[in-house]
Amino acid sequence: MLQNSKTNKPISLLCQSINIMTTLSQAYRDHPLIHLHHIVPLDFDSLRTVPDSHDWPHSSYDTLKLHTNGDVSIPLIDMSDPNVAMLIGNVCKTWGVFQLTNHGVPTSLVERAEAEAGRLFDLPMTRKLKALRAPGDATGYGLPRITPFFSKYMWHEGFTIMGSSAEHASQLWSSNYQPFCDVMEEYQKNMKSLAEKITHLILNFLKIPDDAEISNWLHSAGAAAACSTALQLNCYPRCPDPTRVMGLAPHTDTFLLTILHQSSTCGLQIFRDGFGWLPVTPVAGALVLNVGDLFHILSNGRFPNVLHRVVVDPTRRRLSMAYFFGPPPDFCVTPFNNPPESPRFRSVVVKEYVGLKAKNLECALSMIEI
Ligand SMILES: O=C(O)CCC(=O)C(=O)O
């Protein structure tokens, strides 16, 4: 019988296990958006005023005002620092978010990916609609997944990639779509390897033993083991009256970690207890990393899953690329606690948590709280 040279497992067995494993796209398909017909973004370029559908209540307008204490800013960590594990671990505990420099992802790659994302959002709406996310699907062009939880629409258009972008890209551009696919593939590879490195540092910081299931998964993730990953391209067009709209409503991210590249236009804000909304000011060449729900669970609540949102700029459109990273949909996440500390959450399988989040958004966590 044929054998896989790395694992020495018979190929037929490997194929079987691949067939029965849930992919992240499948996990999302199992939990479709509540209002399937609400998937078409507005043609923002044609608008001179904010339509009622996108006009957020006055109360949200008030909260758009930022905390003005200039001393408080998101920590910046240099990945070449010899104490990087300690620095990242401590910041995950105290903030749940940081900016990272010297991360090893080539600037030219990030710039090419941003340029290709820009080329996508520059297309006329008739073209973008060719790659519209199908009802129940998670990939392609469309509104943010959290849309059904809010009574108003966001000033946002997005494009979601899970693995290859070829199918949707070929619908966007009948020719000349390969540069887009190539750069997005290379970008995802770089993000995956950075996410693995950071997760490894954090597991060490938490003193999670090498034989724990999460460590085993991470060790094999670099080789071939399945992961849950997605690349979300976000575009926040210019707005005639940004004080009345919301770019991306407050939310936490679902998986272990998010690695975000933001263009030089401001807009991302995080909520910090005692301070309110703080801006994550773009730093040239830095990536923004934040803790998601699954790391919050895994760390037994020690790492805050930071609440964040995006506000819109009056003069410049803003682009961002968010890479979400976590264990595969069938993986069971168990809080790591040091007795006598007791677990704060019950164990949860990733795809079950994706389902809880799809139905309950921020209440999902409280549903697995002990
Ligand atoms: O655009 C940003 O800065 C944030 C995007 C984000 O939070 C997301 O895609 O989940």
Ligand SMILES: [Fe+2]
């Ligand atoms: Fe997010």
